[in-house]
Amino acid sequence: MGEILVAKGLSKQFGGLQAVADLDLDVRRGEILGVIGPNGAGKSTTFNMIAGALAPSSGTLVFDGKDLTGLPAHAMAARGIIRTFQHNKPFASMTVRENVMVGMHLRLKGSLWRVLLAGTGAVRAEREAVQRADELVAFVGLGDCRDADVDTLSFGQGRLLEIARALASEPRLILFDEPAAGLTLAECERLTDIIRQIAQRGIAVLLIEHDMRFLMALADRVVVLNFGRKIAQGTPAEIRADDTVVQAYLGDLGAMAHA
Amino acid sequence: MKSIAGFLVAALVLSAIAFMLGSYHTDVYRKLLLWITLALGYNFLFGIAGQVAFSHFTFYGIGAYAMVILLFQVGLPLPLAILAGIVVCVVLALVVAIPATRLEGFYLALATLAFAQLFIVVLNEGGSVTGGPGGLANYRLPDILGVRVTGPWYTVVIVFLLLGTLAILWRLDRSWFGRACRAVRDDPQAAQAMGINVTTTRIVAYAVTSALAGVAGMVYAFVDNTVNPPIFGLENSFLLLFMVIVGGSGRHAGAIVGAILLYLLPFFLSPLIGHHHALVFGVVMVAVVLFQPKGLIGIWDHLTARRRMAP
Numbered sequence: 001m002g003e004i005l006v007a008k009g010l011s012k013q014f015g016g017l018q019a020v021a022d023l024d025l026d027v028r029r030g031e032i033l034g035v036i037g038p039n040g041a042g043k044s045t046t047f048n049m050i051a052g053a054l055a056p057s058s059g060t061l062v063f064d065g066k067d068l069t070g071l072p073a074h075a076m077a078a079r080g081i082i083r084t085f086q087h088n089k090p091f092a093s094m095t096v097r098e099n100v101m102v103g104m105h106l107r108l109k110g111s112l113w114r115v116l117l118a119g120t121g122a123v124r125a126e127r128e129a130v131q132r133a134d135e136l137v138a139f140v141g142l143g144d145c146r147d148a149d150v151d152t153l154s155f156g157q158g159r160l161l162e163i164a165r166a167l168a169s170e171p172r173l174i175l176f177d178e179p180a181a182g183l184t185l186a187e188c189e190r191l192t193d194i195i196r197q198i199a200q201r202g203i204a205v206l207l208i209e210h211d212m213r214f215l216m217a218l219a220d221r222v223v224v225l226n227f228g229r230k231i232a233q234g235t236p237a238e239i240r241a242d243d244t245v246v247q248a249y250l251g252d253l254g255a256m257a258h259a
Numbered sequence: 260m261k262s263i264a265g266f267l268v269a270a271l272v273l274s275a276i277a278f279m280l281g282s283y284h285t286d287v288y289r290k291l292l293l294w295i296t297l298a299l300g301y302n303f304l305f306g307i308a309g310q311v312a313f314s315h316f317t318f319y320g321i322g323a324y325a326m327v328i329l330l331f332q333v334g335l336p337l338p339l340a341i342l343a344g345i346v347v348c349v350v351l352a353l354v355v356a357i358p359a360t361r362l363e364g365f366y367l368a369l370a371t372l373a374f375a376q377l378f379i380v381v382l383n384e385g386g387s388v389t390g391g392p393g394g395l396a397n398y399r400l401p402d403i404l405g406v407r408v409t410g411p412w413y414t415v416v417i418v419f420l421l422l423g424t425l426a427i428l429w430r431l432d433r434s435w436f437g438r439a440c441r442a443v444r445d446d447p448q449a450a451q452a453m454g455i456n457v458t459t460t461r462i463v464a465y466a467v468t469s470a471l472a473g474v475a476g477m478v479y480a481f482v483d484n485t486v487n488p489p490i491f492g493l494e495n496s497f498l499l500l501f502m503v504i505v506g507g508s509g510r511h512a513g514a515i516v517g518a519i520l521l522y523l524l525p526f527f528l529s530p531l532i533g534h535h536h537a538l539v540f541g542v543v544m545v546a547v548v549l550f551q552p553k554g555l556i557g558i559w560d561h562l563t564a565r566r567r568m569a570p
Contacts, residue, residue, distance in 0.1 A: 074454050089452075102439070
């Protein structure tokens with residue numbers, strides 16, 4: 001199982017604050033890699049650098065053998081790295097299906113002349129896109145509300161829509177930013193199930209999560225960050241037994257008790 | 260195929276009307292068609308792509324002036340003048356769009372307002388090229404293949420301009436590009452995460468709609484056979500915005516309804532209240548924004564939805 005994403009010496013500085021320092025990280029094909037750490041450990045910064053929302057101060061990001069360091073978000077997406085948002089970001093004026101069809105942008109886009117001139121071809125491509133969108137909507141379990149406006153969805157349904165939309169672009173690496181946050185227990189179980197199925201389709205998954213229990217049940221490997229540095233890496237079982245990790249989390253709790 | 264049939268019927272009906280009108284009503288009808296054309300383009304820019312720009316009417320003016328200058332001062336033959344006019348519009352649109360679309364909302368509005376004002380200044384100060392405050396007049400459409408296109412036949416040209424514009428915008432709207440425009444309008448960050456290049460999408464939407472306004476301006480140049488600065492002032496840019504909002508922004512049908520209503524309203528109001536129709540516009544505008552943000556087309560949707568639900 002080879003690596004699809006290799007980050008080397010990734011660092012990000014905000015003024016005097018070293019948010020992430022010299023981080024090495026790799027995601028293998030078809031695996032679920034979890035990244036955990038206490039608040040302020042640099043999880044989101046790491047996430048945003050891989051997603052292209054933040055340019056790293058130093059270090060390199062190599063995806064499938066190509067250097068993508070510092071590319072903007074849409075270019076990362078075009079290379080096959082697709083993110084979801086912790087706070088759902090649906091396209092508010094569209095239906096569920098249309099939202100998913102926006103996710104197909106990279107597959108559908110072509111020359112504007114062809115849009116204007118190619119009659120039946122464009123119509124057929126659109127019809128196929130609708131069909132594919134409906135499949136994805138059904139896959140995440142939103143089949144009954146595919147024609148609904150997104151503002152009628154619950155928070156949990158909105159999260160599922162985020163996933164369907166991300167899958168629509170046929171990513172090779174999908175980034176989840178605290179996907180379990182704000183979900184009910186039943187929704188969490190459904191989410192776990194869906195993320196497993198995504199990995200089974202051969203899509204690599206990188207999961208940033210605050211919730212240890214959710215992550216440990218799901219991840220093949222776990223990377224632990226604290227104060228912007230990697231302090232441990234291994235299988236969930238190894239991480240559970242790791243002293244530094246326990247300390248980091250206990251230390252965090254201790255600090256909170258004093259605050 | 261159904262939509263092609265619809266376009267053919269519309270072309271026949273709208274063209275037939277042209278042959279039934281006297282000279283006064285021909286003038287009203289032609290300008291109504293031009294306003295609908297402009298409103299359709301502006302609806303794509305403002306309603307679908309979400310860009311609050313005030314330069315749409317300016318590009319109408321640029322197209323009109325470019326046509327007259329290229330034909331009668333540069334001396335290009337008609338087909339070349341049309342092509343060169345489109346190039347002028349696209350180039351100017353890019354000059355405005357590349358810096359301006361990096362700006363959002365308020366700042367884009369300001370930049371395009373400034374551009375619209377600058378255009379009027381250039382027209383007034385342009386000496387013999389633009390004819391200064393008096394503009395350019397005393398010209399007429401060159402013969403096309405030896406035929407002089409006038410009267411109702413020129414109105415037919417405007418009908419085809421309208422339907423061509425609608426067809427292009429319709430196609431764009433119902434493609435990946437239209438979806439990308441709406442996505443950028445709704446949430447640029449999420450659009451970017453889906454691989455949409457936000458800046459390029461904005462620039463293309465601006466350039467395409469501005470070029471369409473320019474082409475409409477080229478056709479307009481031979482409606483009054485005169486172009487002068489007051490025609491292309493800011494007042495009309497705002498009227499265009501009102502048309503789209505009152506009709507229902509983001510919808511082709513909304514733009515058409517809004518353009519028809521606001522263009523024809525003064526004709527019915529002025530016998531009653533003289534030149535105070537601007538006051539009525541203001542009231543209509545405020546009422547729509549407050550009570551019917553989806554515009555008049557939203558009321559129509561509401562009624563048809565209710566009828567569909569009734570047995």
